Amino acid sequence: MKAKHLNGGVHRIAGMAISFMLALFAPAALASSGSGGEWLDLTGATVGYLAITIFVLAYILVMLEEKLHLRKSKPVLVAAGIIWGMLGFVYSQHGMPQVAEEAFKHNLLEYAELLLFLLVAMTYINAMEERGLFDALRAWMVSRGFSLRQVFWLCGILAFFISPVADNLTTALLMCAVVMKVGGDNRRFIGIACINIVVAANAGGAFSPFGDITTLMVWQKGIVPFGEFFDLFIPAVVNFMVPALVMSFFIGNERPAAVSERVFMRRGAKRIVALFLLTIASAVLAHSMLGMPPVLGMMTGLGFLQFFGFFLRKTFNHSVAKAIAKAEAEKNRERLTYLGNVVPFDVFSRVARAEWDTLLFFYGVVLCVGGLGFMGYLSLVSEAMYTHWDATYANITVGLLSAVVDNIPVMFAVLTMNPDMALGQWLLVTLTAGVGGSLLSIGSAAGVALMGQARGIYTFGTHLKWTPVIALGYVASILVHMWLNAATFH
Numbered sequence: 443m444k445a446k447h448l449n450g451g452v453h454r455i456a457g458m459a460i461s462f463m464l465a466l467f468a469p470a471a472l473a474s475s476g477s478g479g480e481w482l483d484l485t486g487a488t489v490g491y492l493a494i495t496i497f498v499l500a501y502i503l504v505m506l507e508e509k510l511h512l513r514k515s516k517p518v519l520v521a522a523g524i525i526w527g528m529l530g531f532v533y534s535q536h537g538m539p540q541v542a543e544e545a546f547k548h549n550l551l552e553y554a555e556l557l558l559f560l561l562v563a564m565t566y567i568n569a570m571e572e573r574g575l576f577d578a579l580r581a582w583m584v585s586r587g588f589s590l591r592q593v594f595w596l597c598g599i600l601a602f603f604i605s606p607v608a609d610n611l612t613t614a615l616l617m618c619a620v621v622m623k624v625g626g627d628n629r630r631f632i633g634i635a636c637i638n639i640v641v642a643a644n645a646g647g648a649f650s651p652f653g654d655i656t657t658l659m660v661w662q663k664g665i666v667p668f669g670e671f672f673d674l675f676i677p678a679v680v681n682f683m684v685p686a687l688v689m690s691f692f693i694g695n696e697r698p699a700a701v702s703e704r705v706f707m708r709r710g711a712k713r714i715v716a717l718f719l720l721t722i723a724s725a726v727l728a729h730s731m732l733g734m735p736p737v738l739g740m741m742t743g744l745g746f747l748q749f750f751g752f753f754l755r756k757t758f759n760h761s762v763a764k765a766i767a768k769a770e771a772e773k774n775r776e777r778l779t780y781l782g783n784v785v786p787f788d789v790f791s792r793v794a795r796a797e798w799d800t801l802l803f804f805y806g807v808v809l810c811v812g813g814l815g816f817m818g819y820l821s822l823v824s825e826a827m828y829t830h831w832d833a834t835y836a837n838i839t840v841g842l843l844s845a846v847v848d849n850i851p852v853m854f855a856v857l858t859m860n861p862d863m864a865l866g867q868w869l870l871v872t873l874t875a876g877v878g879g880s881l882l883s884i885g886s887a888a889g890v891a892l893m894g895q896a897r898g899i900y901t902f903g904t905h906l907k908w909t910p911v912i913a914l915g916y917v918a919s920i921l922v923h924m925w926l927n928a929a930t931f932h
Contacts, residue, residue, distance in 0.1 A: 518806025841878025
């Protein structure tokens with residue numbers, strides 16, 4: 443009898459829970475289901491408000507990572523699960539579970555492409571670090587007598603000019619590795635230099651059709667011709683130079699401690715760099731010439747690295763014998779210690795060393811923003827801006843939004859609406875969407891990746907202190923574009 447009574451109580455509690463869920467979600471969803479049954483506008487529903495609240499709370503926890511010592515991936519992973527769980531429930535109640543499922547799979551595919559792209563880039567960087575490339579580069583900088591301020595400028599300029607060819611994310615990871623090697627224990631220098639790299643990489647990617655995912659989207663849509671993107675070069679330079687000039691005054695002219703020992707790169711280091719460049723070229727060509735996602739070229743490049751690792755392993759004994767003979771002839775056995783082990787590097791161990799907290803954080807952000815977009819919020823905001831506002835103010839606001847929400851879905855919403863704008867306005871929104879993410883560390887893929895690579899040194903709070911200075915560069919680049927390219931606004 444007790445078991446029967448207990449069983450009945452459980453059923454009543456479950457029934458009450460289901461009734462509560464129906465009362466919470468169903469009325470709002472039913473009220474907004476007059477869209478042919480293909481999509482539900484939940485922007486005015488309780489479930490929509492609840493999703494925004496959850497997303498905001500998750501982002502607050504991300505911002506407090508430095509204070510709470512809570513990894514940034516945890517809150518957004520939970521938020522993504524809750525948001526899509528609510529969407530699944532609402533659509534199931536309306537007999538359309540397959541619609542929510544397809545939307546989730548679409549967002550998951552976007553993340554999968556980003557995940558694999560990042561994974562290959564991180565693997566190459568870890569392989570180059572294991573081969574001693576960054577130690578050698580640091581030693582070269584020190585031997586040249588570069589001060590920390592000069593290293594700050596050198597890395598920023600390199601990031602600006604490499605990102606249009608590679609991409610801002612890969613460039614930022616590469617330059618951050620150099621800065622951390624040169625900076626050593628100087629946390630202040632590393633923090634400011636990382637901010638400079640993020641700003642430089644995002645600015646450099648803004649004037650190239652394949653320097654950033656958003657510029658790729660605009661180019662592939664056929665709205666801005668290939669050559670017209672380079673009208674943004676000088677505004678992009680201004681966006682990078684203004685905050686860099688201010689930040690450089692806060693870096694001393696002291697020089698890094700001298701390297702006591704001679705640094706040798708391990709066998710295959712330069713060839714790995716060549717393979718990395720080939721991988722980046724493959725990614726660019728895969729998209730621009732073959733119409734395939736860039737991740738195809740990146741994953742092919744991972745295959746290149748695996749084959750090269752196999753080659754190094756098979757030829758190791760021969761290379762050791764050759765090196766010993768050369769060392770004995772020169773009476774210098776020091777170089778032998780830099781040959782590496784029999785297995786020069788295990789590609790999968792390099793994959794394991796990737797910053798998984800960052801990769802999982804991307805999953806949470808992409809799925810959270812995708813869920814809010816599926817509810818109709820991104821379309822609602824973009825439509826309100828381009829219908830009721832002047833196009834210039836709307837395009838500037840897109841940049842501010844991209845500092846909080848990933849610029850890819852924001853630009854996607856703008857392209858979907860396809861407002862009637864002059865070429866100058868399309869260039870403006872391309873610029874602001876690209877460089878607006880520099881305002882916060884979480885506003886761009888480069889910033890998020892560097893928070894993982896320089897964990898505890900470059901944080902949300904560290905970047906936030908310099909946001910007013912970065913904002914000066916943001917405003918200055920917009921004014922320069924409107925002045926230099928005034929003819930394209932008509």
